[in-house]
Amino acid sequence: MxxxxxxxxxxxxxxxxxxxxxxxxxxxxxxxxxxxxxxxxxxxxxxxxxxxxxxxxxxxxxxxxxxxxxxxxxxxxxxxxxxxxxxxxxxxxxxxxxxxxxxxxxxxxxxxxxxxxxxxTAPGDGAADEAAGTGAIETVLRMGPLVIELPTRQVSVDGATVPLTRKEFDLLALLAQRPGVVFRREQIISEVWRTSWEGTGRTLEVHVASLRSKLGMPALIETVRGVGYRLVAPAA
CATH class of the missing domain: 3.40.50.2300 (Response regulator)
Structure with a gap:
């Protein structure tokens, strides 16, 4: 290394x-x-x-x-x-x-x-695969019109590139790797911002709102009241 x-x-x-x-x-x-x-x-x-x-x-x-x-x-x-x-x-x-x-x-x-x-940050890391018990990690996630390329950190909707900030991409990639699964707010803050500071909660809300707006898919990220967020995969 x-x-x-x-x-x-x-x-x-x-x-x-x-x-x-x-x-x-x-x-x-x-x-x-x-x-x-x-x-x-x-x-x-x-x-x-x-x-x-x-x-x-x-x-x-x-x-x-x-x-x-x-x-x-x-x-x-x-x-x-x-x-x-x-x-x-x-x-x-x-x-x-x-x-x-x-x-x-x-x-x-x-x-x-x-x-x-x-x-x-290593796509397809073997240790992570084994720990998750899900086999190889996909490097390109496709959900309807949404495509997320993990190695290049590129996101597109209907073929058009959507520019995201580093944290917006990290948040989207985290949710998209397990669509339908509810991520607790504390878990998201820990994974994306590497902190447990309570004040980061407002930052999370702002990033979720920004993603919904930039992607033009307000229903993509669902708020689970009192718990956190989950990604609802759009129809193909």
Whole structure:
């Protein structure tokens, strides 16, 4: 597994790289935001599996770097930072970070989180298939006029592409992989926003409303009062 470590402290980077290397990871080290962006799509290397992003970078704020990364790639981003306040956590997750780890951290937990985000973003992952007990994960979901392409994160209705934000796509893909199944609000917030903060509930409502509007299918996502939401597959 290939990781990009964005960390301006060389001593911290060296120690963490040594640990990760012992666990089978291949590490590319970037010391600032510009180096991190340059390392996203190198011509001579395999694609990145995950990015560990410090927020206190010398040339630009880590939040800004995360936003730029999200415009270029869907590679999982784990923010690894000393900023422990709730506002920073929420801001990072809303910018598109897949997870948020506060320093000092347990190395075992960090390793588990890296593997977790990699499993969630790898279509057709065998371990996930076995755990779900449903066989191979489909990479293209077709429901009537709606088509969801998981590998490319593209959505279309009647052949017309519908542009979605990262979180809108993640929400739609989660519901669409088990149409008819009711997902509890807490479960959706945990899976899509990686948080259990109660205030995220309003954000969920806004994203559901936005999906209904953008897709032009108001009945696609059904509200199950007091519980959560489920996707009602449209007729072919």
């Amino acid at each position: 290939r990781l990009l470590l964005v960390e301006d402290d060389n001593h911290v980077a060296a120690a963490l790289s040594a640990v990760l290397t012992r666990h089978g990871f291949s590490i590319t080290h970037a010391r600032n935001g510009e180096e991190a962006l340059d390392a996203l799509l190198p011509d001579d290397a395999a694609p990145l599996d995950a990015i560990l992003l410090d927020l206190g970078l010398p040339d630009q704020d880590g939040f800004e770097v995360c936003s730029k990364i999200r415009k270029r790639t869907a590679t999982p981003v784990i923010m690894v930072t000393a900023r422990a306040d709730v506002r920073s956590r929420i801001h990072g997750l809303n910018l598109g970070a897949d997870d948020y780890v506060v320093k000092p951290y347990d190395t075992g937990e960090l390793l588990a989180r890296i593997h977790a985000v990699s499993r969630r």
